[in-house]
Amino acid sequence: xxxxxxxxxxxxxxxxxxxxxxxxxxxxxxxxxxxxxxxxxxxxxxxxxxxxxxxxxxxxxxxxxxxxxxxxxxxxxxxxxxxxxxxxxxxxxxxxxxxxxxxxxxxxxxxxxxxxxxxxxxxxxxxxxxxxxxxxxxxxxxxxxxxxxxxxxxxxxxxxxxxxxxxxxxxxxxxxxxxxxxxxxxxxxxxxxxxxxxxxxxxxxxxxxxxxxxxxxxxxxxxxxxxxxxxxxxxxxxxxxxxxxxxxxxxxxxxxxxxxxxxxxxxxxxxxxxxxxxxxxxxxxxxxxxxxxxxxxxxxxxxxxxxxxxxxxxxxxxxxxxxxxxxxxxxxxxxxxxxxxxxxxxxxxxxxxxxxxxxxxxxxxxxxxxxxxxxxxxxxxxxxxxxxxxxxxxxxxxxxxxxxxxxxxxxxxxxxxxxxxxxxxxxxxxxxxxxxxxxxxxxxxxxxxxxxxxxxxxxxxxxxxxxxxxxxxxxxxxxxxxxxxxxxxxxxxxxxxxxxxxxxxxxxxxxxxxxxxxxxxxxxxxxxxxxxxxxxxxxxxxxxxxxxxxxxxxxxxxxxxxxxxxxxxxxxxxxxxxxxxxxxxxxxxxxxxxxxxxxxxxxxxxxxxxxxxxxxxxxxxxxxxxxxxxxxxxxxxxxxxxxxxxxxxxxxxxxxxxxxxxxxxxxxxxxxxxxxxxxxxxxxxxxxxxx
Numbered sequence: 133x134x135x136x137x138x139x140x141x142x143x144x145x146x147x148x149x150x151x152x153x154x155x156x157x158x159x160x161x162x163x164x165x166x167x168x169x170x171x172x173x174x175x176x177x178x179x180x181x182x183x184x185x186x187x188x189x190x191x192x193x194x195x196x197x198x199x200x201x202x203x204x205x206x207x208x209x210x211x212x213x214x215x216x217x218x219x220x221x222x223x224x225x226x227x228x229x230x231x232x233x234x235x236x237x238x239x240x241x242x243x244x245x246x247x248x249x250x251x252x253x254x255x256x257x258x259x260x261x262x263x264x265x266x267x268x269x270x271x272x273x274x275x276x277x278x279x280x281x282x283x284x285x286x287x288x289x290x291x292x293x294x295x296x297x298x299x300x301x302x303x304x305x306x307x308x309x310x311x312x313x314x315x316x317x318x319x320x321x322x323x324x325x326x327x328x329x330x331x332x333x334x335x336x337x338x339x340x341x342x343x344x345x346x347x348x349x350x351x352x353x354x355x356x357x358x359x360x361x362x363x364x365x366x367x368x369x370x371x372x373x374x375x376x377x378x379x380x381x382x383x384x385x386x387x388x389x390x391x392x393x394x395x396x397x398x399x400x401x402x403x404x405x406x407x408x409x410x411x412x413x414x415x416x417x418x419x420x421x422x423x424x425x426x427x428x429x430x431x432x433x434x435x436x437x438x439x440x441x442x443x444x445x446x447x448x449x450x451x452x453x454x455x456x457x458x459x460x461x462x463x464x465x466x467x468x469x470x471x472x473x474x475x476x477x478x479x480x481x482x483x484x485x486x487x488x489x490x491x492x493x494x495x496x497x498x499x500x501x502x503x504x505x506x507x508x509x510x511x512x513x514x515x516x517x518x519x520x521x522x523x524x525x526x527x528x529x530x531x532x533x534x535x536x537x538x539x540x541x542x543x544x545x546x547x548x549x550x551x552x553x554x555x556x557x558x559x560x561x562x563x564x565x566x567x568x569x570x571x572x573x574x575x576x577x578x579x580x581x582x583x584x585x586x587x588x589x590x591x592x593x594x595x596x597x598x599x600x601x602x603x604x605x606x607x608x609x610x611x612x613x614x615x616x617x618x619x620x621x622x623x624x625x626x627x628x629x630x631x632x633x634x635x636x637x638x639x640x641x642x643x644x645x646x647x648x649x650x651x652x653x654x655x656x657x658x659x660x661x662x663x664x665x666x667x668x669x670x671x672x673x674x675x676x677x678x679x680x681x682x683x684x685x686x687x688x689x690x691x692x693x694x695x696x697x698x699x700x701x702x703x704x705x706x707x708x709x710x711x712x713x714x715x716x717x718x719x720x721x722x723x724x725x726x727x728x729x730x731x732x733x734x735x736x737x738x739x740x741x742x743x744x745x746x747x748x749x750x751x752x753x754x755x756x757x758x759x760x761x762x763x764x765x766x767x768x769x770x771x772x773x774x775x776x777x778x779x780x781x782x783x784x785x786x787x788x789x790x791x792x793x794x795x796x797x798x799x800x801x802x803x804x805x806x807x808x809x810x811x812x813x814x815x816x817x818x819x820x821x822x823x
Contacts, residue, residue, distance in 0.1 A: 188453035189460075193387065194379030196445045196454060197462045198511035199329045199438025200236075201387055204469050205336040205488045205504060208477065210575035211431030214424065218478050222408040223417020224428070225474040228435040229409055231618075232466055235436050235586065239615055241458050244443045244589060245451045247596050249525075253446030254518065255318030255585065256525045258592035259311070265600045268301045268308050298599045311595075316531065316648050318588035319522050320641035322440060325581045326519035326557055327640065329438065330512030331564040332574045334360050337508035340489045340501040358562045364509050365558035368516060368549055369538075379510040386507040387465040389500065393492060394472025402475035429625035430579045435470065437578060438511065440585045444518035519557065524548045526648070528723060533651050564636070573633030579626040580634045587619040659693070666697035669741050675706050676742075683744065685801065687766070688713035692720060714798050717769060719748045735772040743791075744798060746773055773799050 193201075207228070213220065245253065249261040263269035301307050334357045341356075342348050367378075398405050418425045442454060476491050477483060483490045492500045526532035535552045568574055594612045597603040626634060667675075675681065692699035698718060706712055718740070729751045736749040748769055777792050777799075 185450070185452050185456065188449055189456040190384070191380050192445075192449050192453050192457045193383035193461065194381075194510055195448060195513055195517050196442055197387075197438065197457060198379070198383060198507065198509075198513050199325075199333065199441055199515055200436070201383060201438075201462055201465065202333050202337075202504070202507050202511040203435050203437050204390065204466070204473060205508065206332055206575055207431060207434045207470075208473060209336070209488075210434055210579070211428050212424070213428060216477075216481050218481075219413070220417060220421065221474050221478050221481070222405075223413045223420075223425075224432060225405065225408045225470060226411060226413040227417070227429070227432045228470050229467060230411060230414070231432065231436050232463065234614070234618065236439055236442075236458065236463060239590070239593075240439050240442050241455050243611070244593060245446060245454060247593055248446055248451070251447055251450075252521065252525055254322065254440070254444035254522050254525065255588050255592060256315055256522050256531075257444075257446075258589070258596060259315035260525060261600065262311070262592070262595060266298050266301065268311055295599055295602075297595070301599075312652075314588055314591060316645055317641060318585055318592070319526060320644040320648075321581050321585045321588070321637060322444060322515075322522050323519050323557075323644055324637035324640045325437075325440065325578075325585065326515040327560045327564060328574060328578045328581060328637065329515040330361050330364065330561045331357075331568075332578055333508035333511040334364075334505075335565055335574065336488065337501075337505040340504060343489050344497070354565050357565050360505075360509060361512070361561050361565065362558060364512055365516070365554055365561075368520075368554050369551070379513060382503070382506040383510050384461075385503055386510075387461050389503060391465045391468035391472075393496075393500070394468040394470070394475075396493070397472035397491060398468075398475045400475075401479045405471045405475045405478075408474070426621075426625055427628060429622055430576065430629050433579050433583050433622045433626065434575060435466070436586070437582045438515065440582075440589065441515050441518040443589070444521050447521050448517055516554075516557065520548045520550055520553065523550055523553050530655050531652055532648055560640070568633060568636065574636075576626070576629035576633035577636035579622075579629060581637045583619060583622040583626050584637075587616070587623055590615045590619055662692075662694050662700055663697075665700040665703075666694055667700060667702055668697055669745075672698060672702070672745070673742060675703060676712060680710050681706060682711045683714050684711045686713040687715045687770070687799075688717070689766075689769075690716065690718045692718055694720075714744045715746075715773075716744060717746045717748050717773070719750060719769070722749050722751045735768060737769075737772045737776045739776070744795065746776075748772070770799055 211224070216224075247253075247258055247261065249257040249264070252260070301311070335354070338353050338357045338360070341353060342350075421428070442458065446454065473488075473491050480490070488504065489497065489501070520537075523532060523535065524537045527534055527537060535550050538549045538551070564574065568577075590612070594608060594616075597608045597611065598605075630638070676683070690699055690702060690705075692701075702718075734751060736751065738747045739745075740747050750765075750769075774796055777796050
């Protein structure tokens with residue numbers, strides 16, 4: 133039973149009761165606010181059966197893997213190679229193969245996809261997961277508490293032994309702030325990725341026009357790329373499902389044709405290319421080239437670009453579908469495509485700067501150009517979808533301004549679209565193409581984003597392993613050492629490219645971080661003020677007993693985030709208005725991670741101990757269409773209050789029948805007199821909304 137501060141137990145009339153607003157029987161039901169019981173009960177099972185999973189896996193091609201599958205368009209042109217030899221190319225291919233295998237297969241497909249937060253993926257989802265399970269957050273208002281008597285790890289309270297790392301984070305505000313900074317940096321980098329991926333993918337694909345037509349100017353290529361980008365962003369409003377049906381055949385054609393061309397190139401130019409799978413070629417390459425070899429890692433890291441979308445787009449699909457699509461199509465396609473490119477370059481070592489199209493036989497050049505251009509558009513979709521996902525996560529957690537988030541599917545919570553963010557991304561992406569038209573500069577910026585996001589994911593996953601999964605320390609150490617060292621080397625290489633375009637994502641991140649930290653700071657100060665100055669029932673009773681304060685007829689709503697006490701705005705309102713309505717309802721909106729909230733769980737009401745003072749929680753899911761204004765909401769709440777009071781009477785709970793009937797009469801009278809019109813103030817008083 134929830135109980136406001138300052139309210140004695142005897143004053144609590146009844147525990148929270150959910151009421152179907154359209155009924156008046158006041159039937160009791162389970163408490164929907166307990167743990168995530170209602171969440172799991174209502175959450176749809178994504179992809180039932182093998183057939184549905186395979187269909188979903190096919191659809192992921194059009195959304196999740198575009199950036200990863202089209203990376204061959206720009207990897208080799210982004211490398212600063214000078215007179216490369218056969219041994220150099222074998223070393224580069226070995227680096228790309230093991231990067232795809234370790235980071236793509238082991239880290240993301242094998243480990244990261246299991247670290248979802250309510251079905252959502254990405255760096256900010258990892259931070260959200262840590263905040264829910266361990267006390268590492270800073271804004272506590274958004275934490276989801278567990279059942280009474282049950283620990284946050286699912287064990288009975290008192291039986292769980294917390295790790296030293298968990299205790300350290302709980303005791304150190306500095307450590308929690310650093311963790312928040314890391315999570316926000318990762319989110320900012322993903323948004324930067326959503327800007328750079330469309331730019332470099334489409335620009336690299338459109339460069340193919342200049343090979344058969346050298347007279348085509350670079351400016352024209354940039355203009356055509358910008359037009360394609362604008363069209364792509366205008367399609368976002370139709371939702372991921374519709375876009376994926378359109379794009380999946382394109383990516384299916386791309387992932388089939390490029391490895392076939394790769395096999396042809398291997399047979400024709402260098403059949404023994406797969407000897408480069410031996411890691412000793414990596415050691416020889418770095419030893420022989422020294423600093424130049426180390427700097428070339430800034431280009432090879434682009435072979436794994438888009439891997440974060442594989443994780444961040446988890447909310448749009450499910451784990452099994454993404455794993456099947458990656459392991460059965462994308463991974464073997466990339467291995468064969470890069471092998472074919474490398475085989476060609478071993479025989480033509482000076483063609484690496486001429487881009488992807490040198491690798492294509494002349495007889496199929498134009499069909500491959502069309503497929504590559506369409507695939508580049510699909511590549512942009514994967515990071516755009518991921519950007520929408522992380523924005524939605526951060527908005528729900530109060531770490532980002534409340535932009536409009538539209539759920540474009542009634543079945544998948546993660547399928548979202550934000551009009552404001554969409555058009556901002558479009559403008560920034562077009563600006564990057566027109567201002568930084570040089571593919572190498574964009575590639576350098578891209579390398580910074582890719583390597584930093586991977587490193588941040590590794591750090592957060594390590595914390596999840598230790599504090600939530602309780603993985604044996606030997607396995608954690610093995611995971612951390614392998615991936616932190618590997619990605620740390622990549623980060624050190626791309627940081628040398630900051631003056632050559634690598635500063636672009638940092639500029640974007642600084643702007644975004646300023647917005648997020650400003651919003652976070654304001655929300656934290658607001659919450660601290662509310663909790664410090666909240667009004668308990670004793671204080672409210674004192675205010676109402678002051679001379680000149682009257683209880684006037686009518687109905688008044690106060691919207692508030694505080695559930696443990698009353699909002700401070702109430703005190704200001706009473707002092708200025710010198711009155712309070714006979715029926716006053718303190719209303720909280722609660723977002724649940726379910727598609728739709730059942731009608732009988734929509735409105736949770738309780739009597740707060742004073743006559744005519746009630747608490748109300750309105751719950752809604754991501755697919756619910758909830759209108760916060762108009763007669764309909766007022767009617768639903770008043771019906772719920774009446775049903776609640778009738779329930780109290782039928783269960784013989786505290787309060788005489790006469791008092792209960794009188795309160796019901798007050799509510800009915802207030803409801804009739806409250807001529808609330810949409811968009812206008814109520815005649816009987818303001819519907820005060822805090823926030």
